[in-house]
Amino acid sequence: MTETTSTARAERGTASRGRPPLPGLAEAASAAGTALGRAIAYSWMVVLLLIAWEVGSRLYQSPYFPTFTESAGAFFTNWFTTDASRGFVTEQFTTDLGSSMARAGQGWLISVVAGLCAGIALGVSARAAAVCNPLIRFGMSIPATALLPLAVVFFGVTDEMNVSLIVIGTVFPILINTMDGVQGIDRTVIMTARSMRMGRVRYFCTVLLPGASPQIISGLRVSLGIGLILMVVSELFAATNGIGYYIVLASRQFRYVDMWSGVLLIAVIGLLLNVAFALVEARVLRWHRESRKRADSA
The missing domain is CATH 1.10.3720.10 (MetI-like)
Incomplete structure (x- = not known):
């Protein structure tokens, strides 16, 4: 009896592992991965420029060219509120x-x-x-x-x-x-x-x-x-x-x-x-x- 139960559980586990994913789940995951890949491909240059802005402004320390973090802080303070x-x-x-x-x-x-x-x-x-x-x-x-x-x-x-x-x-x-x-x-x-x-x-x-x-x-x-x-x-x-x-x-x-x-x-x-x-x-x-x-x- 015990051997029969173990065999049935093993068969169910094998069947569940071989079972295809839920309908549409693979397509949704693929679409999400494609959208994420496109977002990374389009935004990497912007991120690189912002990093260069931060590093360059900290190195040269010009009053006319504040750091990105300072500008971003003023951006949220001047234009947005919690009200x-x-x-x-x-x-x-x-x-x-x-x-x-x-x-x-x-x-x-x-x-x-x-x-x-x-x-x-x-x-x-x-x-x-x-x-x-x-x-x-x-x-x-x-x-x-x-x-x-x-x-x-x-x-x-x-x-x-x-x-x-x-x-x-x-x-x-x-x-x-x-x-x-x-x-x-x-x-x-x-x-x-x-x-x-x-x-x-x-x-x-x-x-x-x-x-x-x-x-x-x-x-x-x-x-x-x-x-x-x-x-x-x-x-x-x-x-x-x-x-x-x-x-x-x-x-x-x-x-x-x-x-x-x-x-x-x-x-x-x-x-x-x-x-x-x-x-x-x-x-x-x-x-x-x-x-x-x-x-x-x-």
Whole structure:
């Protein structure tokens, strides 16, 4: 009886060891490992730079270049709080960053609407594109920051000045990429759509917009980074609030630790915006990647 019981237990133990893991557990572990690997691959350079910052500032001990730990401490002190009623952010965070992001958002949205409309119109009409192309290239060759004094003359030190500078700098990447995306649609697809007698709305939604969407998304992503840069630059020279104004004010008052805390805040905001946009891009263009994989495998 004892031998039979031991044999049964041994058989159950062997069966449990040979049994496959719970359904989906292996896939989840693989996905988690892949995500962790990607995070390490993308963040190792940032960690290395922060270590170099800490070591270099401790070696040279310059008042203009505080250590990373000091800047990080000021970062959390100046911008975040333990008060849950304020959403764990300070009044400085709400005032300065809120103003900056409002300007950047307004300018970028105006550029998105104008760039998409003009880019689609020029992409559809080859004659209009040929006429406007020299003007577009000329506008792209002028740095938006060079127009800052002119914008101050026209608008004064107002939000309109900051927004207009952001629009000038971000509209051209969206316009150019949209126009190139529309012009790059396969002619076979266009002729097939015409032979099916598609209406304009259906053609726009099922052929033109999906075909040009990879280029459009690329232009939007580039313009987002440019808009963030122009937001800070315009506030450095002509603003009464905002994160750029906070940085230049702290510099003039010799509060260099606070200045670097503002720089860290800009870096974090830029990183978060890029991550959010990458997630949206992965969702919107999932069909594009899958079609390319099928084409490569074929």
